[in-house]
Amino acid sequence: xxxxxxxxEEAVAVEIEPGEKLPxxxxxxxxxxxxxxxxQGHCGSCTILLDGRPVRSCLLxxxxxxxxxxxxxxxxxxxxxLHPIQEAFLEESAVQCGFCTPxxxxxxxxxxxxxxxxxxxxxxxxxxxxxxxxxxxxxxVRAVKSAAxxxxxxxx
Amino acid sequence: MSSVRQFAYPRTIEEAVELLLDPSCxxxxxxxxxxxxxxxxxxxxxxxxxxxxxxxxxxVDGGEVVIGATMRAADLAASSLLGNGACALVxxxxxxxxxxxxxxxxxxxxxLVHLLMWSDLPAAxxxxxxxxxxxxxxxxxxxxTEFFAIHPRRLLREGELLTEVRIPAxxxxxxxxxxxxxxxxxxxxxxxxxxxxTEDAGTVRDARVAVSAATNLPKRLHDVEELLAGxxxxxxxxxxAGEMAGRAEKLLGNFKASQEYRRHLLRSLLPGVLRQxxxxxxxxxx
Numbered sequence: 001x002x003x004x005x006x007x008x009e010e011a012v013a014v015e016i017e018p019g020e021k022l023p024x025x026x027x028x029x030x031x032x033x034x035x036x037x038x039x040q041g042h043c044g045s046c047t048i049l050l051d052g053r054p055v056r057s058c059l060l061x062x063x064x065x066x067x068x069x070x071x072x073x074x075x076x077x078x079x080x081x082l083h084p085i086q087e088a089f090l091e092e093s094a095v096q097c098g099f100c101t102p103x104x105x106x107x108x109x110x111x112x113x114x115x116x117x118x119x120x121x122x123x124x125x126x127x128x129x130x131x132x133x134x135x136x137x138x139x140x141v142r143a144v145k146s147a148a149x150x151x152x153x154x155x156x
Numbered sequence: 157m158s159s160v161r162q163f164a165y166p167r168t169i170e171e172a173v174e175l176l177l178d179p180s181c182x183x184x185x186x187x188x189x190x191x192x193x194x195x196x197x198x199x200x201x202x203x204x205x206x207x208x209x210x211x212x213x214x215x216v217d218g219g220e221v222v223i224g225a226t227m228r229a230a231d232l233a234a235s236s237l238l239g240n241g242a243c244a245l246v247x248x249x250x251x252x253x254x255x256x257x258x259x260x261x262x263x264x265x266x267x268l269v270h271l272l273m274w275s276d277l278p279a280a281x282x283x284x285x286x287x288x289x290x291x292x293x294x295x296x297x298x299x300x301t302e303f304f305a306i307h308p309r310r311l312l313r314e315g316e317l318l319t320e321v322r323i324p325a326x327x328x329x330x331x332x333x334x335x336x337x338x339x340x341x342x343x344x345x346x347x348x349x350x351x352x353x354t355e356d357a358g359t360v361r362d363a364r365v366a367v368s369a370a371t372n373l374p375k376r377l378h379d380v381e382e383l384l385a386g387x388x389x390x391x392x393x394x395x396x397a398g399e400m401a402g403r404a405e406k407l408l409g410n411f412k413a414s415q416e417y418r419r420h421l422l423r424s425l426l427p428g429v430l431r432q433x434x435x436x437x438x439x440x441x442x
Contacts, residue, residue, distance in 0.1 A: 018161055018162055018163055047257060060189050061157075064205055066163070107257070126256055
């Protein structure tokens with residue numbers, strides 16, 4: 001069947017199998033930042049933003065996003081310049097193997113889009129659906145705080 | 157669900173029901189999808205996405221709080237319409253479902269119909285004595301106690317959908333409390349307790365207490381409710397309720413939490429839940 005959606009702010013139409021899950025369709029469209037790990041909705045590495053809200057793409061049939069807006073990590077860097085959240089993750093060494101990073105950054109983006117001065121507790125709650133098995137969470141939380149600061153300065 | 161050949165996007169409940177009843181194409185409803193993606197069903201040919209059928213609404217209708225079945229847990233958790241009274245229990249229960257991305261997917265109806273042992277909203281619905289509205293070509297309303305007497309999926313008739321939940325207006329002096337005991341914040345519950353108490357001049361006029369996650373089906377604790385009814389609202393009463401529940405209830409055990417541990421939890425935690433519901437009931441009166 002034909003699936004139409006808005007993918008990273010562009011209208012996209014793609015042929016899919018009706019029983020197909022969303023990650024395989026997004027990866028076929030080149031969005032390799034959509035990582036599939038547990039496939040069970042536990043780990044958060046396949047996180048995307050659906051109409052601006054973080055969800056686990058492995059728990060969605062592709063058909064469910066018809067007509068809706070999907071954001072993947074590929075949408076964040078603009079013209080070769082990293083998004084402030086991506087910069088902050090680099091600066092704070094919040095990345096080791098990198099597998100969880102797209103999901104972490106998208107979860108952080110959803111938080112910071114609605115709240116550019118979150119408390120540590122709000123950051124931890126917002127990232128609680130994303131598992132990292134390398135760095136631990138300290139540097140990731142620091143990166144989100146630092147990104148919030150960058151975004152506040154940018155908007156000033 | 158490799159058997160799926162089509163997706164349908166009905167715009168109304170009636171259209172959804174007709175698709176589900178269509179004998180030429182075996183259909184199943186889908187909303188949040190967190191249950192459906194794990195379905196082992198090999199004969200569903202069409203998924204009927206009911207998230208665009210106008211069921212994602214929350215409104216107050218003649219004093220009843222009416223929640224549409226495709227309201228997402230995240231929206232329930234954030235809703236101001238549920239207020240500070242007993243209905244706040246729904247927001248509290250919804251805010252404890254999984255993690256944020258799960259709450260952005262899980263719907264009220266899915267959490268109730270695709271009942272899992274650890275589902276969070278059923279106990280809240282039992283404590284609030286909610287009416288469950290089911291619709292195929294006909295419409296019927298079941299009490300939460302009837303709805304959860306067997307697994308809700310076995311109770312649904314051909315083509316029938318849970319379309320909304322109606323929570324009766326709590327009388328003045330009513331408060332609710334919700335507790336979910338988990339090994340870590342995002343883990344599945346090993347014991348969930350929901351309680352609603354109506355206070356009248358220092359005594360219990362009415363009490364409803366429900367547990368889940370430690371029983372096959374969520375259930376009301378009728379013995380405890382009887383003990384509470386008419387009682388003086390004090391710590392002694394709450395302790396007696398805890399003792400009674402811890403003694404009487406047949407709870408399930410598994411590798412995460414033994415039966416004894418869950419009984420101990422129920423005995424220890426129920427008094428606090430009742431105390432909190434009572435404090436809120438007093439707050440709701442003043």
